[in-house]
Every structure is written in C-alpha cells, then in structure tokens.
Amino acid sequence: MTTNELLQQYQDELIRQDKSDNTIASYMLDLKSFIKWYEESTNEGIEKLIALDLKDYRGFLMANGAKVATVNRKVASINKYVEWLNVRGVLDKQLKLKQIKRSASEQQFKGLDSKELKALRKEVHRNGNKRDIFMFELLINTGIRVSELCDIKFDSIEVSERKGTLSIIGKGMKQRTVALNKDVRDAYEDYIKARPVTSCDYLFVGQRGQLTRNGVFKTLKKYADRVGVEVSPHCLRHSLARHLLESGTDITTVQGILGHERLETTAIYTKSTQEKMNQVLETVNW
Numbered sequence: 001m002t003t004n005e006l007l008q009q010y011q012d013e014l015i016r017q018d019k020s021d022n023t024i025a026s027y028m029l030d031l032k033s034f035i036k037w038y039e040e041s042t043n044e045g046i047e048k049l050i051a052l053d054l055k056d057y058r059g060f061l062m063a064n065g066a067k068v069a070t071v072n073r074k075v076a077s078i079n080k081y082v083e084w085l086n087v088r089g090v091l092d093k094q095l096k097l098k099q100i101k102r103s104a105s106e107q108q109f110k111g112l113d114s115k116e117l118k119a120l121r122k123e124v125h126r127n128g129n130k131r132d133i134f135m136f137e138l139l140i141n142t143g144i145r146v147s148e149l150c151d152i153k154f155d156s157i158e159v160s161e162r163k164g165t166l167s168i169i170g171k172g173m174k175q176r177t178v179a180l181n182k183d184v185r186d187a188y189e190d191y192i193k194a195r196p197v198t199s200c201d202y203l204f205v206g207q208r209g210q211l212t213r214n215g216v217f218k219t220l221k222k223y224a225d226r227v228g229v230e231v232s233p234h235c236l237r238h239s240l241a242r243h244l245l246e247s248g249t250d251i252t253t254v255q256g257i258l259g260h261e262r263l264e265t266t267a268i269y270t271k272s273t274q275e276k277m278n279q280v281l282e283t284v285n286w
Helices: 003-016 021-042 051-063 068-087 114-127 130-142 146-150 182-194 213-227 233-246 251-258 263-282
Strands: 157-159 164-169 175-179
Touching: 003 021, 003 068, 021 051, 021 068, 051 068, 114 130, 114 213, 130 146, 130 182, 130 213, 130 233, 146 213, 146 233, 157 182, 164 182, 213 233, 233 251
Parallel strands: none
Antiparallel strands: 157 164, 164 175
C-alpha cells in the first residue's frame, strides 16, 4: 500500500472518530510534513521507520526554530499515526517519541494586558461595525474558540432582556452552555438589526455566507494593527482566562467555561497569577 493510500485511510479513520475538520486538517498537515522529510532523509518506505528517525525529526524541527509547543503538537500527531500503523500491521513494533518538556516561561499564555485590551475594544467599537463588535464582545466575554464562533447557528443562542445563553458544540462533540452578559446581549441585539438578509443559517456571515476562521483572524488583525498590538481569537481566550483567575474564580469553573477536557490545560493560565502572587509577597514588610 502506498504512503498516500495509508494517509487517506488514516484520514478516513479520523473522520469515523468524529474528529473536527480543523483537527483532521492539522493532523494531516503535520503528517505530510513529516513523511516528506522522512522520505527525503532515508529513501525508505514508512514500514522501515525506526525510533531514531523520530528523534532525528524532532531535532530537525528544533534546529529550524520551531517553538516547543509546535514541536510537541507535531510529535503528538506523529505518535497517533505511528500507533495506528502498528495496529494495522504496517509497523511490526510500537514506536513513541517523547515530547519536549517546556520551561515555565514557555508554558505561560499569551494574552493581552488590561491596557491593550481596552485600547483594542475601543477601536472595535469606534469603527461601528455591528458584526465586528458582537464578534469581539462574544470572544472576550465567553472565551469560545474561533471554530465554535464560526459554527454558531440561530437556534444555538437565546437572548432576553435580563439573560442570555449560548449552546456550544466543542472539541470531541461535547456540548456546553455559556452565559451571555449584558455587553454581549446588547451587541447581539444591535447586530441582529444590522445583519444582512441572507438564507445562511449561521449567525455570523461574511461576503460569501458563513464567516470563516480566516475571516475572523483578518477582522481582528485589522483593528489590532491600528492600536499596535498582536491578537488572535485564542489570545482573547487567554485574556479572559487570566482575568477570571486573577479575579478569584476557581480553576474548575474556568475549566468548564473554556470547555477544557483536562484540568492541566486550564492550569497553563495560572502562571501569570502565580507570578502576581509572588510579586505581592515580595512587598510584604512587617
């Protein structure tokens, strides 16, 4: 069986497992990059893969400036594929490459500080685009992922004068409900009045129907460039997590809001909170 045929079968397996389109696309991109490197480096088929090949590839990524988080993501993708190859009998032994242990500084999240966030928020509101305002308020007040935002349909959201809720289908097809505060509800009402008439079922629309991930990134970048900050939807997610934790919200509640399956993932956002506590204790003078 050829390499391409194996990759196609693996992709079919990921689809069968109900992996999201974004997850599958990420896996396949990682695997195609690895296989290209492997074939050029060894002139061997994937059935001849050995542990040293995996270590060499990890070293290749690091030598070419890949961030630790990126390397570990690629390693995870390759490990899953290699495990599948072993189960299928393509590889006659189990292989698994260890991820790189990240330092504390590398584990810290990259969010906006209060001053940057306020400047960005003012710029979005000052522009007056009702869709962009609602999109921004929804991201910063709920911490939803960009893929979750793009997939919102009208029947997923309920808004009244005093409360609002949004039903989200997150990673692993797990559903959660997030509350919408007054800022989000007001922005929603304004957007609905200004939303163009279209047959699209999705709440957020662009020029050609459903708003895409790329469309969200471009929109945020437009405003971020004006105020001199770097931002992404995930950056806003980080910013909310930090704000909640530093405001005293317990970590398990933040875990539920963000839709994290593992508490360890949420714990990354506590790094800055820990630093702040350390700074406070340094100033104690009896």
